[in-house]
Structure formats: C-alpha cells, structure tokens
Amino acid sequence: MRLDDLTLCLTDRLSVTARLQQDAAIRFQPNVQIHMLPSAGGAALYQGRLSDSLRVAWLPRGQYLLDCRLPPLDLPAGDYVLRLVASAEVARQREVLAETTAPVHLGQELVAEPAGGRKAAWSLLAGAGTPPVQDLAWNRGHEDWFFRHFDHAALVITDYMLQQHPALRGRILDVGCGDGITDLGIFLRMQPEELVGIDPFEGYRRLPEALLANHLPVDLLDDPRLKFRAEDANAIPYPDDHFDVVVSWGSLEHIAGGYDRALREIRRVLRRDGLLFVHPGLYYGALGNHLGEFFDDPFVHLKLPPEQLREAVLQTEPKRMDRAGHVATPQEYWQWYTELNPIRVAEFEQQLRALGFEPWRVAVRSSDLVEYTPELQGHSMLDLATAELYLSAWNRK
DSSP states (O other): OEEEEEEEEESSSEEEEEEEEEEEEEEEEEEEEEEEEETTOOSOSEEEEGGGTOOOOEEEEEEEEEEEEOOOOOBOSEEEEEEEEEEEEETTEEEEEEEEEEEEEESSOBOOOTTOOOOOEEEEEEOTTSOOGGGSHHHHGGGOHHIIIIIIIHHIIIIIITTTOGGGGSEEEEESOTTSHHHHHHHHHHOOSEEEEEOTTOGGGGHHHHHHHTTOOGGGGGOTTEEEEOOOGGGOOSOTTOEEEEEEESOGGGSTTOSHHHHHHHHHHEEEEEEEEEEOOOTTSTTTTSOTTTOSOTTGGGTSOHHHHHHHHHTSOOOOOOOSSOOOOHHHHHHHHHTOOOOOHHHHHHHHHHTTEEEEEEEEEEOSOOOOOGGGTTSOHHHHHEEEEEEEEEEOO
C-alpha cells in the first residue's frame, strides 16, 4: 500500500487530496489517519481518520483517490506538517502500511467556528481501472449474497461466536461448505494454518466465478493452505484430533438420513478442547422450510398436505435469490426439502451434550410474531417462534 501525490488547498478550510495505491489482492478494514503537527515537533494539533466518516470493510487491488476536507481549525499563521498514515488489518492485527508528510504554510490565521466546527468530510473514489467503491459487496449490504457470506457469516463465526479465539489460527474444517465464500472470508481474515471445506455437491467450484463478479482475483484461491474437497460429513477423511475448529453453517439440516453420524465424525476429528460452531436450520421456525423462494408464508410446510405442497413447488417458478452461480430447479428444491432434518433446539442441545460438547456461546433469534392458525395448533410455541440458532461449544471428549 502506498500514499503519494499529496496535495493541499487552503481557502477558508484546509482540503487534502492523496492517491492511495493498494497493491495486495485484498486489504481488510483499511483506514487513513490525518495529523496536523507543529513544524517544530510536538503533539498533534488535529487528528482524524477516514473511519470517522466511512466504514470500509475491504478494498481490492487498485488505485483510489482520497479527499479530506478538514473542519475549521483555530491555528495561528505559521508553518506546520501534515501527515497521512494508512493502515489495514493483517491476520486481524492492525499494521501501518504507508505514511507520507507534507509541509503546510499558513499565511493567515485559521479560526474555528464558535460551536467547535464540524467533523472532517472524507471521500474515497476509485481511480481509472479500479472498480467503483460503491460496487463492492460490503457497500451493497445484506441484499447481496457475497456480502452475506464473505463478510457477515464469516464475521459472525470468527468474531461474534468464537471471539477471534487463537484456535482460529490453527486447522479449521467447514462441514458443508457450499460455495466456499464464507470459508474464503474466514481464511483471508484469520490466516489459519489450514482451512478445509468439504461438501459432496462441490458448489465451491463456482467460487472463481463469484470472486470475479465481486472484483477480486482468482489467485486468492492459490494458497495451498486453503482446500476444498468433495467429501461426505458421515465419513470425514482426516485422522482423530486433526482440527482445532470445526464450523457448520446451514448444513446439518441437509444431511440426508440424519446428522447423528456426522456429529460423531466432527467430534472425532476435532481435538480435545477444540471449538465447534454450528448454525443449523430449524425446521419448525420461520426460516426452516428452505422454500422461501416459493412462498411468503414461512409455515406453509406445516399447513399444506405433502402432496399439495409438492404440487405447488413443482408448478411454481421460484423468486430467485442472488446466489453464487447455481440456478436450482423446482425439482431440486423439492428434493432438498424432503431431505431436511427436523431440528429442534432442545433436542439438538441434548444430542451435543451427550457427545461431550460443552456450550460456550449461544444466540437465538426469534420471530416477532407467530400467528397461530388451526393447522399450527399441534406445534410448540417455542419451536415456531425460534427462527435461528447460533452455537459455539468446546469439545470435552
């Protein structure tokens, strides 16, 4: 990362522009600090940072134009030094990557506004040949499939549920990795010794296409520490105690025939006192039927007879979600639905505890309101109202 072409413009306020050259394939949480210093040295008379105005999750390789219009400053005429410092997170540690300074001569006094002035106004624009910042997934938010997995899901696992535990720098296994986007988000941020994603459906083969569509280079996948394998969770091809962390996001409900054997395999390959993260789909909750692209009613699968539900799915064109490449057919959706494991939170907790998993952190998301209809009267209030479960646990085998 480089900072150059620093220029200053003085009118009623000081305006600073600079070019930021980002040479790495990706940088996380980039930030730029600005300091106004006395020319003779000493404490900063003013300091601010880009993140006060703009939260930048990551930047791909390219050239960016940085502009900062400082707030009104109460400074006498004289000589000063302006310093810009660029930093980013590298393996979750902030590192200074570039620094530049420029002399500032004030021929007249700058007087702050009586109310203390306003904050600095920052802007970050892409240079020629660099994708616009507004086109990056993190700027599009939760409506974007890549953001929901590369940014949101990856950080829910590493920060929210596992608190950046040192074990994340060791060996990680993802059971049911899907398209691999979440794995890549974890891998690039945490820089573990090894990360293996397994999924018999090989959705991760579309990962290069997803990267290119989101302005990131395919060579991010060349690191030998990141691996994807077409393996079944019921027979994980690794020795006992091989992994420090095992994660599973939205996959246990999809293991045809049940997930009991998969949990035992996870326990086997996860070392003693290793960490497990799971986010299983809850069949009876508002997101549990996985048919949201066909129906607005989240409990339709509990209201319609199976044959009527099947006919409705097969004869309806789904409202396609923004997925990473794969366009599923109604027949595939129906197959996946029929293979769902009807997971309930209480029973799932009992199964984990019976295997020696000790809960560490748990988060439950509930529905705002469940409208009971006659068809739902036979179902538990807790089952219907519990929409999502996030759980981390220690393997106390």
